[in-house]
Amino acid sequence: EVQLVESGGGLVQPGRSLKLSCAASGFTFSNYYMAWVRQAPKKGLEWVATISTSGSRTYYPDSVKGRFTISRDNAKSSLYLQMNSLKSEDTATYYCARWAVEDYFDYWGQGVMVTVSS
Amino acid sequence: DIVMTQGALPNPVPSGESVSITCRSSKSLLYSDGKTYLNWYLQRPGQSPQLLIYWMSTRASGVSDRFSGSGSGTDFTLKISGVEAEDVGVYYCQQGLEFPLTFGSGTKLEIK
Numbered sequence: 466e467v468q469l470v471e472s473g474g475g476l477v478q479p480g481r482s483l484k485l486s487c488a489a490s491g492f493t494f495s496n497y498y499m500a501w502v503r504q505a506p507k508k509g510l511e512w513v514a515t516i517s518t519s520g521s522r523t524y525y526p527d528s529v530k531g532r533f534t535i536s537r538d539n540a541k542s543s544l545y546l547q548m549n550s551l552k553s554e555d556t557a558t559y560y561c562a563r564w565a566v567e568d569y570f571d572y573w574g575q576g577v578m579v580t581v582s583s
Numbered sequence: 584d585i586v587m588t589q590g591a592l593p594n595p596v597p598s599g600e601s602v603s604i605t606c607r608s609s610k611s612l613l614y615s616d617g618k619t620y621l622n623w624y625l626q627r628p629g630q631s632p633q634l635l636i637y638w639m640s641t642r643a644s645g646v647s648d649r650f651s652g653s654g655s656g657t658d659f660t661l662k663i664s665g666v667e668a669e670d671v672g673v674y675y676c677q678q679g680l681e682f683p684l685t686f687g688s689g690t691k692l693e694i695k
Contacts, residue, residue, distance in 0.1 A: 500684075502632075509673075509675065509686055509687070509688045509689045510624075510626075510632065510675055510677075510686045510689075511686065512683060512684040512685065512686070515682070515684070524682045524683075525683075526584075526683040527683075560631060560632070565637075567637060567638065568620055568622075568637075568679035568680075569622040569634055569637040569677075569679055570622070570624070570632070570634060570677075571634050571643070573631040573632055573633070574631065575631055576631055
């Protein structure tokens with residue numbers, strides 16, 4: 466059974482940093498692109514980052530480019546999101562998601578809440 | 584960036600009725616390989632999103648055949664034949680053609 470379990474969320478002040486983790490199991494992690502998708506309270510879904518199987522290629526929207534860094538450790542079947550210079554508009558539930566080769570998100574974690582507030 | 588625009592439903596919808604959710608993209612999602620890179624997800628209340636349809640019309644594994652997807656390169660429809668209580672939630676379309684990946688704003692379904 467595919468499982469994605471996020472951790473590392475919490476309350477953080479504007480301008481500070483936070484690192485999210487996602488532990489994957491039930492599939493060969495190194496064979497899949499992985500991604501982060503977020504959802505602000507009562508809002509829709511927003512793609513945040515994607516990383517290739519080896520980690521050599523990463524992709525971001527302009528809203529987080531230069532502030533967020535996605536990375537992975539295939540030996541540990543783990544995905545990460547380093548978030549720097551956090552803003553109040555980064556407040557959201559962050560989902561770890563598997564990106565299928567056919568170009569869709571086929572599995573999602575339960576999400577982790579990040580609140581940016583002073 | 585490709586903008587995804589979703590329509591609304593006349594909520595609440597009577598149980599057993601069929602509904603169509605619309606989605607429009609600002610750029611054709613038909614790729615040279617013949618596939619249309621449009622996906623549909625359902626987010627039930629308090630849950631993570633789940634994949635329903637990919638490549639515009641292919642049902643994901645385990646998804647009821649009451650759900651069907653159709654469309655052209657820029658205009659898409661998710662049809663639910665005979666809505667049930669378990670279909671309640673927000674439906675999102677998403678384009679998988681190019682980065683940045685983008686979602687529609689969501690269409691809420693409520694059942695009467």
